[in-house]
Amino acid sequence: MIEVRDLRKEYGGFTAVEGSTFSVDTGEVYGIIGPNGAGKTTTLKMLAGLLEPTAGDVSVAGHDAGTTEMRRKLGFLPEESPLYEEMTPLSYLHFFADLYDVADGVADRRIHDTLDELDLEHRDRQLGDMSKGMKRKVAIARSLINDPDVLIYDEPASGLDPLTTNYVIDFTSDLAEQGKTIVFSAHNLYHVESICDRIAIMNEGRVVAQGALEDLRAEHGETEYHVFTTVEVPGSVQENGRYRSVVDSMEGVERIRADAQAADGSVVDIRTEESSLEEVFLDLAESGATT
Numbered sequence: 001m002i003e004v005r006d007l008r009k010e011y012g013g014f015t016a017v018e019g020s021t022f023s024v025d026t027g028e029v030y031g032i033i034g035p036n037g038a039g040k041t042t043t044l045k046m047l048a049g050l051l052e053p054t055a056g057d058v059s060v061a062g063h064d065a066g067t068t069e070m071r072r073k074l075g076f077l078p079e080e081s082p083l084y085e086e087m088t089p090l091s092y093l094h095f096f097a098d099l100y101d102v103a104d105g106v107a108d109r110r111i112h113d114t115l116d117e118l119d120l121e122h123r124d125r126q127l128g129d130m131s132k133g134m135k136r137k138v139a140i141a142r143s144l145i146n147d148p149d150v151l152i153y154d155e156p157a158s159g160l161d162p163l164t165t166n167y168v169i170d171f172t173s174d175l176a177e178q179g180k181t182i183v184f185s186a187h188n189l190y191h192v193e194s195i196c197d198r199i200a201i202m203n204e205g206r207v208v209a210q211g212a213l214e215d216l217r218a219e220h221g222e223t224e225y226h227v228f229t230t231v232e233v234p235g236s237v238q239e240n241g242r243y244r245s246v247v248d249s250m251e252g253v254e255r256i257r258a259d260a261q262a263a264d265g266s267v268v269d270i271r272t273e274e275s276s277l278e279e280v281f282l283d284l285a286e287s288g289a290t291t
């Protein structure tokens, strides 16, 4: 659905994005994470056809980025969505429906259905008088006005309280279940972990790792084995009447088993702990790894 090849963006002499190559399948949720300034917004804007790449290719649903055909298939949610403050949600959304040539009857139904799904109250209040969360919901409704196949969301839950954040993330996940293809950036790795099929980690303009979380963990993460024994073994700490040792390999587990047996004890429990996305991310960001 989305193909990105060798994408590069320079601002003046500064390279903000370099050599990005990835693809997103139909119905997939693809998360882009990375520290501040990694190039996420720049990448998303190029995907949405709002920023001309210095080099490289982007195609969305078979159309080049920026073409009218592509825009009709796409909904973009910017990181900050300035709305026309004097408009109400209804007048604002009808205005954009007109821009997309959505027939009046269809627009009416779509706007009300979407605002119902988003649980937006006070639809006749001016946008300038609405809370941040309400404004974000209106911006999300705007991204859906043309019933696009592809959604590009730049930090959809940025600056929202935890309740509204959960609402927006769940809503995004529901959109994916309805078959939309979604690319989004986020700073909250838990959200990315919970709803993304695949993830790209960006650092200093480059995609330094990408894949399903399990693959990223296998390639860049670590597995820790927490081994509980009935007796003290070298390196163990006492915990609730037993002893816990932490090792990073099965050989380590076998060594502890042998140590425990030699002290007339035994292994009573082994727990596996995988690196979280946060740990993989921090390792990659700190090592400045590149692909």
Ligand SMILES: Nc1ncnc2c1ncn2[C@@H]1O[C@H](COP(=O)(O)OP(=O)(O)OP(=O)(O)O)[C@@H](O)[C@H]1O
Residues within 6 Å of the ligand: 011, 014, 016, 034, 035, 036, 037, 038, 039, 040, 041, 042, 043
């Ligand atoms: N219009 C611009 N002119 C010059 N430099 C820019 C411009 N827009 C972005 N940059 C620079 O490009 C780099 C990437 O910025 P970008 O906004 O894409 O990062 P980001 O990963 O989205 O960051 P954040 O998480 O803080 O939103 C940064 O160093 C930024 O300062």
